[in-house]
Amino acid sequence: MSWQRVLALMLRIVRQFRRDRRTLALILVVPVLVLSLIGYIYRGSGEPTRLAVVLESDSPLARQVIALLEETSSLHVTVMEREQALQAVDRREVDGVLVLPSLPVQPGTQPKVELILEGSQPSAAGAVVSAVSRALPLAIIQTMSPSGQAIQIEPRFLHGGPQFDQLDYFAPTFIGFFAFFFVFLLTSVSFLRERLQGSIERLIVSPLDRKEIVLGYMLGFTLFATVQSIVMVIFTVAVLRIHYAGELWLVVFLTFLMTVGAVNLGIFLSAFARTELQVVQFIPIVITPQGLLSGIIWPVDSLPRPLQWLAQILPLTWANEALRAVMIRGEGLDALGLHLAVLVGFAVAMAALAMVTLRREVA
Amino acid sequence: MDATVVADEVSRTFGPVRAIDRLTLEIPRGVIYGLLGPSGSGKTTFLRMVVGALRPTEGQLLVLGRTMPDREVAARIGYMPQTAALYPDLTLRENLAFFGRIYGLRGRKRLEERVEQLASDLGLLGWVDQQLYRFSVGMLQRASLACALLHQPELLVLDEPTVGLDPVLRRSLWAHFRQLAEQGKTLLISTHTMDEADRCDLLGFLRGGRLLASDTPAALRRQTGQADLEDAFLALAGQPGIPVGEP
Numbered sequence: 001m002s003w004q005r006v007l008a009l010m011l012r013i014v015r016q017f018r019r020d021r022r023t024l025a026l027i028l029v030v031p032v033l034v035l036s037l038i039g040y041i042y043r044g045s046g047e048p049t050r051l052a053v054v055l056e057s058d059s060p061l062a063r064q065v066i067a068l069l070e071e072t073s074s075l076h077v078t079v080m081e082r083e084q085a086l087q088a089v090d091r092r093e094v095d096g097v098l099v100l101p102s103l104p105v106q107p108g109t110q111p112k113v114e115l116i117l118e119g120s121q122p123s124a125a126g127a128v129v130s131a132v133s134r135a136l137p138l139a140i141i142q143t144m145s146p147s148g149q150a151i152q153i154e155p156r157f158l159h160g161g162p163q164f165d166q167l168d169y170f171a172p173t174f175i176g177f178f179a180f181f182f183v184f185l186l187t188s189v190s191f192l193r194e195r196l197q198g199s200i201e202r203l204i205v206s207p208l209d210r211k212e213i214v215l216g217y218m219l220g221f222t223l224f225a226t227v228q229s230i231v232m233v234i235f236t237v238a239v240l241r242i243h244y245a246g247e248l249w250l251v252v253f254l255t256f257l258m259t260v261g262a263v264n265l266g267i268f269l270s271a272f273a274r275t276e277l278q279v280v281q282f283i284p285i286v287i288t289p290q291g292l293l294s295g296i297i298w299p300v301d302s303l304p305r306p307l308q309w310l311a312q313i314l315p316l317t318w319a320n321e322a323l324r325a326v327m328i329r330g331e332g333l334d335a336l337g338l339h340l341a342v343l344v345g346f347a348v349a350m351a352a353l354a355m356v357t358l359r360r361e362v363a
Numbered sequence: 364m365d366a367t368v369v370a371d372e373v374s375r376t377f378g379p380v381r382a383i384d385r386l387t388l389e390i391p392r393g394v395i396y397g398l399l400g401p402s403g404s405g406k407t408t409f410l411r412m413v414v415g416a417l418r419p420t421e422g423q424l425l426v427l428g429r430t431m432p433d434r435e436v437a438a439r440i441g442y443m444p445q446t447a448a449l450y451p452d453l454t455l456r457e458n459l460a461f462f463g464r465i466y467g468l469r470g471r472k473r474l475e476e477r478v479e480q481l482a483s484d485l486g487l488l489g490w491v492d493q494q495l496y497r498f499s500v501g502m503l504q505r506a507s508l509a510c511a512l513l514h515q516p517e518l519l520v521l522d523e524p525t526v527g528l529d530p531v532l533r534r535s536l537w538a539h540f541r542q543l544a545e546q547g548k549t550l551l552i553s554t555h556t557m558d559e560a561d562r563c564d565l566l567g568f569l570r571g572g573r574l575l576a577s578d579t580p581a582a583l584r585r586q587t588g589q590a591d592l593e594d595a596f597l598a599l600a601g602q603p604g605i606p607v608g609e610p
Contacts, residue, residue, distance in 0.1 A: 008464035012450070012457070019452045019494070198448035202510070205414040206465050207438040361416075 005208050009216025010223070013190070017224060023186065027228050031178040032235050035171065039240045042167040048076040049127040050094040052085040057102040061143045065100060068135035075131050089118050096128035159329045160243060168243040172327040173296040173320040175232045175251060176258055179225045180316060181287055183259040187221050187266030188279045195270070200361060210358040214351055218263045225259035226252060245330030251323060257343040258319045264350035271357040290316040295324075315346040365428060367392050367518050367549040368413055373422035375408055375572075382408040384572040385422065390551060390565070392517075395544050397563030398553040399596065405572040406553040407445060407522055413551060414442040414520050427518060438466055441516035443524055447503040451496040455487060455506050458495065459513055466514035481509040484539060486532060500527045508536070519543065519550045525559065537562050557592045568596050575599040 017024060051069065055062050069077045080088065085097045099114035115132060117125045160168065194200040203213060229252050236242040265286070273279045293300070293307055294316035300308055311317045322339035325331040333340070368390040375383040383405045390396045398406050411417040412424055415432030429436045449458045456478055463474045482488045485505040490498070495506060504527055511519060519540075525533045537559070540550055544564070552563065560566055561580050568575040568583070576583055576599050580592060587598040 002467075004467070004469075005465050008461055011464075012453070012461045015457055016450065016452050197451070198444055198446045199450060201411075201416050201444055202442065202448050202462070203465075205416050205432070205437055205440070205442050206462070207434050207467065208465055209434060 001209075001211060002207075005212050006216045006219065009208070009213065010219040013217065013220025014223065016190075017220075027182045027186070027224060028231055031174070031182075031228065031232050034178075035174060035232065035236060035240060038170065038174075039167055042165060046074065048074045049096075049124050049131075050076045050078070051128055051131070052078050052080045052088055052094040052097045054080060054082045054085050054097060054099045056100060059102070061139055062100045064139040064143050065135050068139050069098075069131060072131045072135070075127065086116070089116055092118055092120075094118070095121070095124040096132075098128075098132055159245070164243050164328075167240065168328070169324075170296065171236045171240065171242045172251065172323040173294070175229050175236070176255055176316065176319040176323050177291065177294075177296055178232065179229050179255045179259050180262045180290070180319070182228065183221050183225045183262040184266045184286060185279070185283070186224075187217065187263045188270040188273065188282065189276055191217070191267050191270040192273055192276060192279055204358075204361045210355045213358060214264065214267065214354050217267060218260055218351075221263045222256055222259045225262075226256055229255035242327075244327045246326035246328075247332065250326045250333065254319060254322050254326065254343070257340070257347060258315065260347040261315055261343070261350045264347065264354040267354035268350060268357050271360070290314045293317065295320045315343060318342040318346075365392065366390055367427060368396075368551065369423075369425040370409075371423045371425075373409075373412065373419045373424050375405075375412060375417060376420045382572050383412070383419075386572070386574045388567060388574060388577050390549060392549050393544055393547045394564040395540055395550045395552060395562070396565045396567065397560050398551065398567050398569055399555065399557075399560045399592075400553075400569030401555060404569045406569055408572075409569070410442075410520050410522050410551065410553055413518075414440055416442075438514070439517045441511035441514065441519045443507050443511035443519075443521045445522040445526075447495070447507045449495055449503070449506060449510065452494060454492050454494050455482070455498075455509070456491045458506065459509060462510045463513050468514050477513055481512060485509055486535075501529070501532070504528060505532075515548075517548055519548060519552075521550065521552045523553055523555070525554070525556075533559075557596075560592050566592075568599050570600050 053066055053069070066077060066079065069075060078094070080097075082099065085094070085099075088094045089097045095118050097114075097116040099116070101112060101114075113132075113136065115129070117128060119125050155162065157164070191200075194203070208216075233248050233251055237244055237248065269282050269286070270279060273282070289310075292298075293303065293311040294314050295311065296316075300311045300317060300321075303311060318339045322336050322343070325336060325339075366389040368388070370386050370388050373383060373386045374381065386405075386409065398409065400406050408417065412419055413426055413431065415426075415437060418432070424431060426433075427436045427439055450461070453461070459478050459481070460474060463477065468474055468477065478491060479488075482491050485508060487502065487505055487509070490502065495503065498506060504524070508521070508524055511521065525536055528536065540552070541562075544550055552559075554560055564579065565577065566580050566583060567577040575596075576586070578586070583592065583595050583599075584590060587595040589595040589598055
């Protein structure tokens with residue numbers, strides 16, 4: 001093992017990166033761009049859901065319902081005639097129509113509130129239903145006893161907080177996912193090029209041994225992945241003001257472990273590709289399942305049981321859990337023993353596979 | 364003096380194809396050994412076995428006294444593959460620096476001296492800090508040769524080193540090869556042109572993976588009674604039964 005040779009290889013990869021401005025932009029700018037977009041989607045004010053209300057007769061209760069609905073953020077309420085409202089929902093000008101019957105209802109009759117939903121967009125329909133089902137009972141209580149209070153719910157958060165939202169939940173995992181994705185893609189393409197342009201043969205017949213090749217590649221690529229994760233951590237914390245409770249260096253460290261695995265997976269899989277397009281074909285196999293099942297968007301607990309089992313064997317699942325534990329719950333290394341063991345195991349297993357692949361180069 | 368390359372009944376098969384068939388030869392130190400043969404005759408396969416990129420299927424192949432692949436010996440061999448096999452996004456200096464460090468060339472100053480000297484020997488002065496994707500085929504060929512020469516190896520294995528080069532450059536390269544041989548380096552060069560074959564000290568005729576003959580150009584002429592090397596080759600190819608190396 002010669003560190004001079006390992007460093008030479010690492011230095012070469014760094015040089016090639018510096019020359020390749022577009023790839024550099026890809027790994028540093030794209031994650032920031034995607035995070036900004038997601039941040040804007042979650043935290044910017046979107047188009048409100050539109051609700052038409054039809055009053056069959058005016059009453060204090062009906063007015064109270066409308067007042068409460070209008071208080072609801074991101075809901076736009078318009079009072080309309082029945083015919084007009086039905087046409088509007090048909091033409092998708094409103095997302096739902098609430099028909100308030102004569103209130104209060106006659107004793108002995110079942111009160112019936114008609115709610116017509118456009119329905120082709122589940123999130124809009126859901127927003128209408130939840131706003132209406134919140135406003136109606138509240139209005140009844142408030143109208144019946146004007147001084148009366150609805151039951152107050154006082155949430156007390158163990159982690160996160162009242163401001164904690166979806167973006168806070170996603171952000172830690174995005175850092176791990178981007179590092180894994182880009183490092184895997186770049187290593188496999190770069191190793192494939194090495195094979196296509198024949199320089200791998202020069203390396204194989206040189207004094208470099210397989211360990212040195214794998215190590216040099218690992219150092220070169222994890223260097224950039226680490227820079228990437230630092231940029232992402234700084235951006236999420238300083239610009240997006242993502243909630244964080246734990247040590248940020250731990251986030252970078254977990255990402256580093258993940259990328260060591262990704263570099264070696266890239267070297268290993270590049271042996272099965274003959275063109276760069278074939279490398280891209282590995283994305284649906286390697287990246288997509290991990291993107292969907294590793295708990296980035298849907299928590300692993302919420303998946304159907306067989307998919308949970310599948311998620312357990314994906315390294316990204318363990319990385320994501322650990323990243324969330326650190327960033328959201330502020331846990332330290334001591335609480336993450338199993339996760340670290342899995343990630344280190346993954347890295348070692350992939351390094352072994354990469355070495356086997358390199359052995360096959362001397363046919 | 365020990366032979367640099369000793370092949371004893373070396374064979375190499377790729378599936379059903381026998382690329383090298385029971386090849387036996389010896390290359391002494393300090394000579395230029397030319398491997399002559401049509402394309403597909405197994406030249407590259409043999410060279411790749413010598414540098415340790417392929418293992419023989421049968422037989423024994425000793426290079427600088429060791430069975431290849433061998434990491435210690437690897438540092439004492441310079442290999443120029445048929446394609447440039449360098450990094451097009453790096454400059455010539457960066458490519459050379461990379462391979463220099465891998466081959467244990469120490470010291471920035473020593474490296475810089477080698478780079479300047481090779482660039483001037485190979486007519487690449489002024490291109491040292493250009494990225495290789497700007498290079499023409501002939502320039503890439505010379506850049507690749509520079510990489511093989513960089514660490515001043517004892518054994519140089521060059522796979523068709525002068526393809527695509529103009530006659531002036533070709534001549535100056537062969538003068539350079541001769542100089543290296545006089546310094547005691549051994550050169551194993553594959554070629555398919557007869558004028559180059561004539562410049563070698565020893566010549567091996569390869570056809571269909573079999574070594575038809577291995578001797579000095581003069582001896583091969585004598586043996587076949589042909590004044591022209593090409594005719595000599597054809598004569599040998601037509602009569603594969605002729606005992607090898609005996610006039």
